[in-house]
Amino acid sequence: MKIRRRSGRPTAGNIDEDCNDKNGKNSLFDSDCGYYHQIIYPLLVSGSEKYLICWLKTIHLIKSKQTCSKKMASGVCNSPMSLIDSKGPDFLQWKCKMCSKKKSIRDDSIFNGLRCNFKDAIRIILAWCKGYHVDDVANMLSLNNSVIEELYIRAASLAEKCMKSNIGDWQIGGPGVIVIVDTYPEGCTNTNMIRMTRPILCISEVKSIPQKYWLEALDRFAYHDTEHINSLKQRILRTIRAVVRPGSIIVTPVRSTLCSHSDFQSLATIYPTIVSVDVLAKHNNDHQNVFTNMETIWKQVLDICEEAQFYCSSYIDLFVVSHMWRAVYGNEAFERLLFQISAMQ
Structure with a gap:
């Protein structure tokens, strides 16, 4: 689903021009104070990719264990899977101990199918919580707009479910x-x-x-x-x-x-x-x-x-959700959303 409908640009939530370049992307995201800076920022530095994945598993943003779903003559395999090294962007993947079937560590998570690494995905969720525009985030992270839009939609949809279930x-x-x-x-x-x-x-x-x-x-x-x-x-x-x-x-x-x-x-x-x-x-x-x-x-x-x-008509529902989420949770919007994602997956 596309987000932008009309030509032109919304006026609210613009990012300061000093940070609106590729060199400034880390200063925009990684200087954020509070939970992000204390817990997540150390996991985003180069070489810490596996530590980031371990943290994602710990707070249940990705599955901490998987069973094999391969269909066999005797039925579904259902054997436990273990993590092995991978040459892909995620560095790790699941492998069945019985039949050797492999599975992405993103399966059954908010990150499934996204064409970006985990570091940028976390930054995109933070950007949604802070109300940054898709164009700015895509420019700073050197990603296609569609990647930002897709994760914005997923984040807003989960926030909306949380609001309705905890009215x-x-x-x-x-x-x-x-x-x-x-x-x-x-x-x-x-x-x-x-x-x-x-x-x-x-x-x-x-x-x-x-x-x-x-x-x-x-x-x-x-x-x-x-x-x-x-x-x-x-x-x-x-x-x-x-x-x-x-x-x-x-x-x-x-x-x-x-x-x-x-x-x-x-x-x-x-x-x-x-x-x-x-x-x-x-x-x-x-x-x-x-x-x-x-x-x-x-x-x-x-x-x-x-x-x-x-924005396109179908996204307006989720757009107003993002504003209400920030209005209620303020500086805790990001931490609260991560908690809700882990609780509802």
């Missing part, structure tokens, strides 16, 4: 906490409408620092297709129930194709206070304007939604 860790709001809901591009204020834009559900706490939000790409729809619109409305309500904690104060547009104030009244038993932006605007004064406040609150989310439109 409680991603909930926002709570009793008395204000949560605003809108859909891009119809709402979120001052959007630059883009032809063939894919709508995105946007949910955000008002006063959390750093900002807590949930973004979910929705299907495109035709305004005359009421059945599809009603289906999307039900999906939004399901997401609200899953993501927003009971007792939150919900703020919605008074009129919207997908999330009007009236559409949320069925949730009144869960969220006793559901108000529209227009009602809040009645309390505007010289010192406070709710619409100006909304622009400020939505600024970060709006930037993400507009950047998302540079």
Whole structure:
């Protein structure tokens, strides 16, 4: 699956030009502090390839043991395999003790089939966690864009599975906490409408620092297709129930194709206070304007939604996942992702 759709370049997440060359690639990745620098960087120096593989096995990013799957007259071999030296880029491979069948150490892992070495693969995962653009990473690592794209997709897909299976860790709001809901591009204020834009559900706490939000790409729809619109409305309500904690104060547009104030009244038993932006605007004064406040609150989310439109429609879901992952885990995003990869493989 290709990631980039539109011509041009997203504006967010650009890498400093001083590091945007082949000589600067190590300074960009290997100067990263924290878990990466303390644990992984020593394993990326020349001559430490087998130590890196040992570490990958230890934390279960690749299999620590394999059994032979060769089909024989009597059935599947199922004999244990052992590691032997290899002349390939991985330096090691599995070999069956019984029938001598060989197997890549990448099999059944996130690295399977990738045309890059383990060192660069780890750097690519770090780059995804830091929000670097595919073009920059490909240039610095002297790799084809398709390699970066493939690993970005795999990383985002695993992160998405983690989020959905641990939704409680991603909930926002709570009793008395204000949560605003809108859909891009119809709402979120001052959007630059883009032809063939894919709508995105946007949910955000008002006063959390750093900002807590949930973004979910929705299907495109035709305004005359009421059945599809009603289906999307039900999906939004399901997401609200899953993501927003009971007792939150919900703020919605008074009129919207997908999330009007009236559409949320069925949730009144869960969220006793559901108000529209227009009602809040009645309390505007010289010192406070709710619409100006909304622009400020939505600024970060709006930037993400507009950047998302540079990518192919099928990747937008995973693109917003990458932003939510970084927003929740911050400097621990890389370590957390490695843990999730090892837990879900």
